[in-house]
Amino acid sequence: MSNIENLNQTITEFYDKMSSWELSVVKETGYSLAQTHTIEVLGHHGALRMKELAQKLGITTGTLTVQVDKLVNLALIERGPHPEDGRSTVVELTEAGEKIHRQHNQLHLELMNDLTRHVSAEEAQILLSCLQKMNQEF
Amino acid sequence: MSNIENLNQTITEFYDKMSSWELSVVKETGYSLAQTHTIEVLGHHGALRMKELAQKLGITTGTLTVQVDKLVNLALIERGPHPEDGRSTVVELTEAGEKIHRQHNQLHLELMNDLTRHVSAEEAQILLSCLQKMNQEF
DNA sequence: AAATAATACTTTGACAGTCAAACTAAAGGT
DNA sequence: ACCTTTAGTTTGACTGTCAAAGTATTATTT
Numbered sequence: 360m361s362n363i364e365n366l367n368q369t370i371t372e373f374y375d376k377m378s379s380w381e382l383s384v385v386k387e388t389g390y391s392l393a394q395t396h397t398i399e400v401l402g403h404h405g406a407l408r409m410k411e412l413a414q415k416l417g418i419t420t421g422t423l424t425v426q427v428d429k430l431v432n433l434a435l436i437e438r439g440p441h442p443e444d445g446r447s448t449v450v451e452l453t454e455a456g457e458k459i460h461r462q463h464n465q466l467h468l469e470l471m472n473d474l475t476r477h478v479s480a481e482e483a484q485i486l487l488s489c490l491q492k493m494n495q496e497f
Numbered sequence: 498m499s500n501i502e503n504l505n506q507t508i509t510e511f512y513d514k515m516s517s518w519e520l521s522v523v524k525e526t527g528y529s530l531a532q533t534h535t536i537e538v539l540g541h542h543g544a545l546r547m548k549e550l551a552q553k554l555g556i557t558t559g560t561l562t563v564q565v566d567k568l569v570n571l572a573l574i575e576r577g578p579h580p581e582d583g584r585s586t587v588v589e590l591t592e593a594g595e596k597i598h599r600q601h602n603q604l605h606l607e608l609m610n611d612l613t614r615h616v617s618a619e620e621a622q623i624l625l626s627c628l629q630k631m632n633q634e635f
Numbered sequence: 636a637a638a639t640a641a642t643a644c645t646t647t648g649a650c651a652g653t654c655a656a657a658c659t660a661a662a663g664g665t
Numbered sequence: 666a667c668c669t670t671t672a673g674t675t676t677g678a679c680t681g682t683c684a685a686a687g688t689a690t691t692a693t694t695t
Contacts, residue, residue, distance in 0.1 A: 560681065584690045
């Protein structure tokens with residue numbers, strides 16, 4: 360098998376394992392994958408307009424409106440007016456939402472720790488550098 | 498930022514970019530993500546029982562039955578009896594299904610080629626080795 | 636050998652998530 | 666002042682999903 364084929368297969372396997380790990384972790388919390396993803400993005404970027412958030416999530420604002428309604432009902436996020444643009448709504452995590460974000464992020468860090476158990480510091484440095492280069496090529 | 502945090506963020510970014518790449522590539526074909534995933538798994542593993550396929554896809558057999566119905570209608574896969582177990586159905590790609598799988602796989606290989614444009618052979622070797630180690634830790 | 640249990644798949648009913656398109660409200664351009 | 670564009674919401678239709686009930690076949694127990 361060629362190097363590229365080998366890398367393709369290994370990355371695909373890694374991707375699939377990440378997917379099912381995330382799914383199983385999220386299932387335990389009782390929130391859906393879409394809800395968790397919304398919380399993650401808000402936790403990472405802070406307050407966002409509906410449109411910005413929808414773009415980062417890769418969904419339409421119509422879909423997001425419904426999702427935000429649910430999360431507001433769960434008291435995990437809050438809607439507020441945009442200070443300058445009367446058309447816009449700004450959305451951000453509540454303290455409860457922040458807490459969920461921190462907990463979820465912690466699980467990610469623990470996973471990374473576990474996964475790199477047999478990866479040396481030197482290797483990890485190259486791994487990181489490769490991934491950064493690859494991210495730039497998309 | 499700690500190494501682990503850095504790696505976590507970079508991997509998350511990579512994962513997200515892979516997701517949206519896959520989604521956009523699949524959209525162009527007119528087939529859904531779930532359909533394409535089913536074809537990918539069948540293309541990679543060859544003929545499978547319904548149950549085996551459902552497990553590899555991470556869905557229930559109930560969901561898979563419906564999905565297979567559609568793909569059979571599209572003439573991309575075929576159902577057949579299991580030679581030894583009368584309860585089982587075996588599912589495999591048709592020639593048209595194989596063709597789609599080969600085309601999709603080719604796109605993956607081209608992506609990998611593009612992504613590693615600035616990754617040296619030595620780095621790629623370490624990248625591969627790291628990912629293989631990490632895959633074993635799940 | 637007959638009865639029971641386990642397994643493989645299908646069907647059905649109920650929901651999330653999703654989009655496109657129509658709608659409302661506000662801002663920007665002429 | 667009047668279009669036009671933009672931001673967000675609402676609505677209708679569809680896909681993907683599961684759980685639970687149903688059917689057919691195989692395996693196990695008695």
